[in-house]
Amino acid sequence: VTRPDFDGIVCAVLLMNALDISGPIRWVEPGDLQKGRVEIESDEIVANLPYHPGCGLWFDHHYSNLPDGPFEGAFEIAPSAAGVIHRHYRNRLQSDFTALVSATDKIDSAALSLDEVLKPESDPYILISMTVNGQDPNGPAYWNRLVELLGKRPIEKVLADPMVNERCRQ
Numbered sequence: 001v002t003r004p005d006f007d008g009i010v011c012a013v014l015l016m017n018a019l020d021i022s023g024p025i026r027w028v029e030p031g032d033l034q035k036g037r038v039e040i041e042s043d044e045i046v047a048n049l050p051y052h053p054g055c056g057l058w059f060d061h062h063y064s065n066l067p068d069g070p071f072e073g074a075f076e077i078a079p080s081a082a083g084v085i086h087r088h089y090r091n092r093l094q095s096d097f098t099a100l101v102s103a104t105d106k107i108d109s110a111a112l113s114l115d116e117v118l119k120p121e122s123d124p125y126i127l128i129s130m131t132v133n134g135q136d137p138n139g140p141a142y143w144n145r146l147v148e149l150l151g152k153r154p155i156e157k158v159l160a161d162p163m164v165n166e167r168c169r170q
Helices: 006-019 030-034 081-088 098-108 114-118 124-129 139-152 155-160 162-169
Strands: 045-047 057-060 073-075
Touching: 006 045, 006 081, 006 098, 006 139, 057 081, 073 081, 081 098, 098 124, 124 155, 124 162, 139 155, 139 162, 155 162
Parallel strands: 045 057, 057 073
Antiparallel strands: none
């Protein structure tokens, strides 16, 4: 269970790889979780969202979500939740996601230069991150596709995917 933003997508990539699991991925907005609109089961992993006591594992990095008790998973104040997961599972990851996580840290913490904001096409990760919109009613199919692609292909092949390429072009 994760947030529909670039950090949430990368969290799903890392968790699926480290724990050798396959979806389904539930895309949830933080406010819906906080207001009790989302049921969480004990076998679910919650990432990049506020803590839910019903989950099996939890990973986050937001200061506003400081845990007030014990939990399974990892929390630290960090540039991204993906970075927290990457450090937690560094010995279990089957692929090298260093570049992806470094880009996610930069994007999620908004550590972008003016040039990167004005010319996102100069960095493939920044460009792809700008194609993710949590309010997109057609988003889940695209987000799931990004999880699949980023988990298994180099960034050049991710950009070449017709669905990704069209969103980047737009």
